[in-house]
Structure formats: C-alpha cells, structure tokens
Amino acid sequence: MDFGFTEEQRIFQDSIRKFAVKEIAPLVEKAEETKTFPVGLYPKMGAQGYLSVTYDEKYGGAGADKVCDAILNFEIARISMAFSTTLSGQTLSTLPIKTFGNEQQKDKYLPMATSGNKIFAFGMTEPNAGSDSANIETTAKRNGDGYIINGTKMFVTNGPFADYITISASTDRNKKARGIAIFVIDKNTPGLKDMGKLEKMGHHSAETTEIVFEDCHIPKECLVGPPEGGFPALMESLYDSRVSVAAMIAGTADAAFESAMTYSKERVAFGRPICKFQVNRFKLVEMGMMVEISKILVYKAAWLSDQKRPFAKEASMAKLFASEAASHITYEAVQLHGGYGYMKEYPVERYFRDARLGTIFEGTSEIQHEIIARFMDI
Numbered sequence: 001m002d003f004g005f006t007e008e009q010r011i012f013q014d015s016i017r018k019f020a021v022k023e024i025a026p027l028v029e030k031a032e033e034t035k036t037f038p039v040g041l042y043p044k045m046g047a048q049g050y051l052s053v054t055y056d057e058k059y060g061g062a063g064a065d066k067v068c069d070a071i072l073n074f075e076i077a078r079i080s081m082a083f084s085t086t087l088s089g090q091t092l093s094t095l096p097i098k099t100f101g102n103e104q105q106k107d108k109y110l111p112m113a114t115s116g117n118k119i120f121a122f123g124m125t126e127p128n129a130g131s132d133s134a135n136i137e138t139t140a141k142r143n144g145d146g147y148i149i150n151g152t153k154m155f156v157t158n159g160p161f162a163d164y165i166t167i168s169a170s171t172d173r174n175k176k177a178r179g180i181a182i183f184v185i186d187k188n189t190p191g192l193k194d195m196g197k198l199e200k201m202g203h204h205s206a207e208t209t210e211i212v213f214e215d216c217h218i219p220k221e222c223l224v225g226p227p228e229g230g231f232p233a234l235m236e237s238l239y240d241s242r243v244s245v246a247a248m249i250a251g252t253a254d255a256a257f258e259s260a261m262t263y264s265k266e267r268v269a270f271g272r273p274i275c276k277f278q279v280n281r282f283k284l285v286e287m288g289m290m291v292e293i294s295k296i297l298v299y300k301a302a303w304l305s306d307q308k309r310p311f312a313k314e315a316s317m318a319k320l321f322a323s324e325a326a327s328h329i330t331y332e333a334v335q336l337h338g339g340y341g342y343m344k345e346y347p348v349e350r351y352f353r354d355a356r357l358g359t360i361f362e363g364t365s366e367i368q369h370e371i372i373a374r375f376m377d378i
C-alpha cells in the first residue's frame, strides 16, 4: 500500500498550486463582488492543460490520470470553490461526448473545450426534477432531419456565458429513464432562451442560470450516443465528476481548516492563544482528521478509476463524507474566528457559504446515501 503521489502527480500538484496562487487568487475578490466569472481564465487554463485534465492529448487534453484531476480541483478550491465549480463544469459537460460521442463529435467539440476557446454548460436538473433525474419533462421530438426541444433546465452552472449546453431530454416519456437522450446544443440556437442569472447564498462568482427551450430546432448531429440510451451515459459521467466535486469540497475544507489553525494560534483571550483552550484544541483535531479522511476517500476513488476498477460507490462515499465534513469544518472555522469570522475581511465566511452547496449539488447527501446503500445491497 502506498499513500503517496507519484513523481508526476507531485510535479502536477506543484504546478497547479503555483498557477492557482499566481493566476487565480488575484481574480477572486472582484469576481465575488461583481458576481461575474472572469472568462478570460478559460484559455489560460487550457494553455496549461488544466481544462479536462484526463482527456486524450489527441483532443488537446493533458492525458493525465484521475488523481491529477482530483489534485487540480482540490488546489483550485483551496483558493475558491466557486472557481473550481465553474471550471470543472467544462469537464462534466463534455464527458458524455468524450465517452459516448462519435469521432466527428469528439473532433469538433473536445479541442474547443480543452483549449478553453469555447465554454460548455451541463443541463440535467429541471424545475420539477432534480434528484429524480429520470423524471425530466424536457422533450426531444423527431422532426425531419433533426429534433425539436421543449422544456426548462434549472440551476445551469456556466449558463450565462456558455457557448454550448449539454442537456438530457426525453425522446419517449413513457419509457422514463430508458427514453432519455443527450444533446449538445449551440447556445445561439433560436428557441433557446437564457432567463438570466440566479441570485445565490454563495458561489457568487460561479454564474448560474435557468434555460428555456421553446420549439428549439436542432440538427440530428447534436444527438450524443443513442436516442434512448443516454441515461446510463449521464450517470457514468456523474460518477466520474463526483470524484472531482468531492476533491473541490475537500480543498475548501482544507483552506478553512488552515485559516482556523493560523487564527487560533494568533488570537489571544484570557491571556493565552485560543487554541490552548481544550475545547478549541479538540475542535481543531477533529477538523484536521475530517480533512484527512476526506482526502483519503477522494484519492482512493480517483485511484480506483485510474486502475479501471469500479469506483462509483467510493465516489459517492467521498462526496458524501467530504461535503458533510466541509459544512462542519467551515462552520467551526467561522466560530473560531469569533466576530471576525462573520466579516468579509476574512475568507472563512466565503468558505462557509460556498461549502454549503457541497451537500446539495451533483446529488444531495440523501441521494448519496441511497446510492451507497444500493451498492451494499440494503
């Protein structure tokens, strides 16, 4: 058993950490304030091979492993979880194309995604179907040489500035999950309406929108995979991206833990640093252990994926544990900062708001319990 990174993974970690501090950190404050993502970061990330890390070099990817992808999301989220959510949206949106698309689709879409020249969003959730993702109401009806899309996609990350959106739509609602197909749609297609940015509790620099399709005509080439077998493909993409999401949540928790450690050693009350009170020392011990367990679960799931072994259960375990732990860790980090923890001057209030999304998106904690229970055959 070896818990260490390989030499290649260590070099990768070092380079993304330096990039995140130099190129990403200076952008965060303004992006949060203006609630606008600096899209110019996409081509910069692409030039370094940081978009779609695991994609084949043939398509402009870095050809690296899933552990590197987890390292990337961990390190970016240590600076800003909202940035990590935004940038990893590019990968999730193109995973179905990478895995199930035909060669023409891969040649067309993947290089523009990996270079960051075009931006992709992912639309599965609907106003009446989130966790129950097989119960979508968006339809895709055959029409001549293409399809007509009608329906609404909710909470679309990257929606406001995306060039393409990958969606699920039903070609036969009577068949429920078996009638679902995947489409990649140009956002300028007539009939596709962006309803404007949604106001959120946190993740201010990650832009989220609602997208409506009204008699939106698309060519048949937009269909990714078979017209009725898209659901398993979507689930497979989500298993993969769940590892990335768990990694970014663990990164946010790590940043909050580090801030709490630093502050607790410096802040003096009743004549001693507050970390010297047993209640706070124990809190910090538990926070540190939780970060460590989150990392072990994340990197184990990523490693299993790299070994081409089943990892869906471990991905759910990593996402479930890391997100519940991050909610606790960021809460306690604010508490340890006292009144300053409630002020914008310290980043812990942002970590707290951003981490709260962890137990909700990419499958809620309740859904992760259900998935794990299914694997346990209970």
Ligand SMILES: Cc1cc2nc3c(=O)[nH]c(=O)nc-3n(C[C@H](O)[C@H](O)[C@H](O)COP(=O)(O)OP(=O)(O)OC[C@H]3O[C@@H](n4cnc5c(N)ncnc54)[C@H](O)[C@@H]3O)c2cc1C
Pocket: 089, 122, 123, 124, 125, 127, 128, 129, 130, 131, 132, 154, 155, 156, 157, 158, 200, 203, 208, 357, 360, 361, 362, 363, 364, 365, 366, 367, 370
């Ligand atoms: C900021 C943000 C960004 C997002 N980005 C995207 C995106 O880019 N693309 C996208 O497609 N989606 C996105 N989502 C949607 C997200 O994945 C969903 O919100 C999430 O899956 C939950 O769906 P829902 O909101 O419809 O809640 P619901 O499914 O209505 O759930 C409500 C509550 O009921 C519980 N519940 C539901 N079913 C069960 C069950 N079987 N057992 C026990 N409890 C259950 C849930 O756990 C939850 O607590 C985003 C959401 C947010 C907030």
